[in-house]
Amino acid sequence: MKDYEPILSFGEADAETYDDSSRGDEEATIAFLERLARGGPALELAIGTGRIALPLAARGIRVDGIDFSPPMVARLRAKPGGDQIAVTMGDFADVPVPGAYRLIYVVYNTLFNLLTQDDQVRCFENVAAHLTDDGVFVVEAFVPAYLHRLRDDQYVDAERIDVGEVRLDVGRHDPVTQRLDESHVMLSSAGVRVAPIVARYAWPSEIDLMARIAGLRLMHRWSGWEEEPFTAASRRHVSVYGR
Numbered sequence: 001m002k003d004y005e006p007i008l009s010f011g012e013a014d015a016e017t018y019d020d021s022s023r024g025d026e027e028a029t030i031a032f033l034e035r036l037a038r039g040g041p042a043l044e045l046a047i048g049t050g051r052i053a054l055p056l057a058a059r060g061i062r063v064d065g066i067d068f069s070p071p072m073v074a075r076l077r078a079k080p081g082g083d084q085i086a087v088t089m090g091d092f093a094d095v096p097v098p099g100a101y102r103l104i105y106v107v108y109n110t111l112f113n114l115l116t117q118d119d120q121v122r123c124f125e126n127v128a129a130h131l132t133d134d135g136v137f138v139v140e141a142f143v144p145a146y147l148h149r150l151r152d153d154q155y156v157d158a159e160r161i162d163v164g165e166v167r168l169d170v171g172r173h174d175p176v177t178q179r180l181d182e183s184h185v186m187l188s189s190a191g192v193r194v195a196p197i198v199a200r201y202a203w204p205s206e207i208d209l210m211a212r213i214a215g216l217r218l219m220h221r222w223s224g225w226e227e228e229p230f231t232a233a234s235r236r237h238v239s240v241y242g243r
């Protein structure tokens, strides 16, 4: 997508509506991460509005975060407990924090917001340098199989059709760069609004190799936060890496 910069996807307007609809698996995510944190401390890469970090911290785990979007972090700060979380403003590929963590996690496909393989590998290497000896790194991401079933490597989905507004999800896939150029398009009598986002996806096997390069190995892989089995039909994976 010409002239795209990742920060464009996380501006004021995006932050304002980010928490309007939940994914619905927050409880299970938090229970899973609490178990793996084993008392903490924990670090969330791309902490955003604190959707996961705040309820996890409310269970007594110290959760620190990294993010590069001031509007997203302002939302976190405005929530109860938001002023107690240490957030470092920066690129999560650098893991620009001191100290070591028992749990580092990146959820909701956000590893793929790093748009090159180099940045994703760098992220793994920096994560490994900030894990305690028994620390684990949890990655939740989609399985890209559906992109390889698209006709002409593109799609338009009618995401929402209301009386006054239609919301389309428009995507184009490049299997060579492994990039998905996507935009949500909102059409209403007020006009047209577009919300672009680009992802550089990786297959689970490639992510495992990134971990190996960083001196980590896959310990567990499930298809969801309730430890559902990962199979050829799984649309996402929750993967746990450690030494």
Ligand SMILES: C[S@@+](CC[C@H](N)C(=O)[O-])C[C@H]1O[C@@H](n2cnc3c(N)ncnc32)[C@H](O)[C@@H]1O
Residues within 6 Å of the ligand: 006, 010, 045, 046, 047, 048, 049, 050, 051, 052, 066, 067, 068, 069, 072, 090, 091, 092, 093, 107, 108, 110, 113, 114
């Ligand atoms: C989809 S939101 C996820 C937020 C939160 N982890 C959650 O699950 O609700 C993605 C977040 O990643 C942040 N982000 C994207 N790329 C980043 C980067 N390279 N460095 C730091 N933050 C980044 C955005 O600012 C945004 O807050």
